[in-house]
Amino acid sequence: FYMKTPPQKPSHSECSLLDHNDFWISSKRIVTPKGVISGAVEVKGGNIVSVMEEDWQENVGTGQVIDYGEAVVMPGLIDVHAHLDDPGRTEWEGFPSGTRAAAAGGLTTLVDMPLNSFPSTVSEETFELKIKAAAKRIYVDVGFWGGLVPENAFNASALEGLLKAGVLGLKSFMCPSGINDFPMTNAGHIKEGLSILAKYRRPLLVHAEIQQELEDIADDPRSYSTYLKTRPASWEEAAIRELLTITNGTRAGGPAEGAHLHIVHLSDARSSLDLIKEAKSSGDSITVETCPHYLAFSAEEIQDGDTRFKCAPPIRDAANREKLWEAMMDGHIDMLSSDHSPTVPELKLFTDGNFLKAWGGISSLQFVLPVTWSYGRKYGMTLEQLASWWSEKPAKLAGLDLKGAIAIGNHADIVVWEPEVEFDLNDSHPTYVKHPSISAYMGSRLSGKVLATFVRGNLVYKEGKHALAACGVPILAR
Ligand SMILES: NC(=O)N[C@H]1NC(=O)NC1=O
């Protein structure tokens, strides 16, 4: 991939809260691919140029050192599933608010979803609008998924135009997306999409739910259990079963070899997960993500009318959540993503509390690091696992070779945070998402405070302060 450089570059002092370009970051807990080390990371011109243990002091010379003591120095989080709604629905989120929230939360790269903005990113032309909207308005690096929709699925030159323009891969829905200009695809469209993607070696991300016949639901629309019954696990299972009839083509020697299928936001940890495990063991090129809200919450706890928790697929029972954690710890779920999908508070219908009519989507972007840690440490999650689920695997999925790990030659995308520091996420906590009140995490007590976030060596966030200029860059595939 390559980074699109803006025509007039802001000065270094506008891009970074730190004066220098060359410096060392030291800490007793640096998370590297070789484990957690005590040492220092040297940053030069935006890249990591050395990673040293014990004897690092001898090599520093007169270099500038920022010592973070016991705080954790980790690769910045990469969120491969964020809806920033820009252009066209910036009253819902937008590039400036979303990427500032990311920086404050320790995320250094986002990959923006092709829907919820207007227009949807489904062609070269609409992708051009995205890039324009992002120019000088992003505070972390941002890549983009394009949309696979019925209109372009059988139009190879249109799809190739979009891929050549630089989307990192494609995304499609197997059920209505909730957005009129982003219709759902069937297995035929998906098969066609994969055959094109194979050529570009980029992934297809799929929202895997297929609508099935429901028994009559005549219950109270304010009750969460009513909503849960409208999207049973069998919908996920049906979608995944259908996908797996196509993904066998991605095996070595198959007609879609080189393509990859990624299932987004898995909620069902039972049959659906079993199917995915089977496909993996058969050699299909397939991965799966889940989101912090499926790991943090359970249906039993969701209060009537509290539509902050409405999302699709839905948050299921507590036993399912335990199984999701088990699958995380056993490595059957590959990575995490936020599926940050906010809207305006009015569309959450808090007055009616109607789960059937409210906007489905959880607002979480700024909080995914402390949330993952707060819940995960109870299961024995390690810092290495955290870095794998939030940085290494997402970078691999999105094809970001220079991101996702603290390693020599990589971009200096780094988060520094204190796992042991607790805080109350309430109205007095500084939040940067556009509508903090709709976040399902408001009112929680969390563990893990972000001290500093570096994007390609720029200190973009430090304890409640952001760098002046938006020096994130659009990431384009080639
Ligand atoms: N359009 C959109 O963002 N839909 C998302 N919201 C959600 O809860 N699940 C989704 O797929």
Ligand SMILES: [Zn+2]
């Ligand atoms: Zn989805």
Ligand SMILES: [Zn+2]
């Ligand atoms: Zn989504």
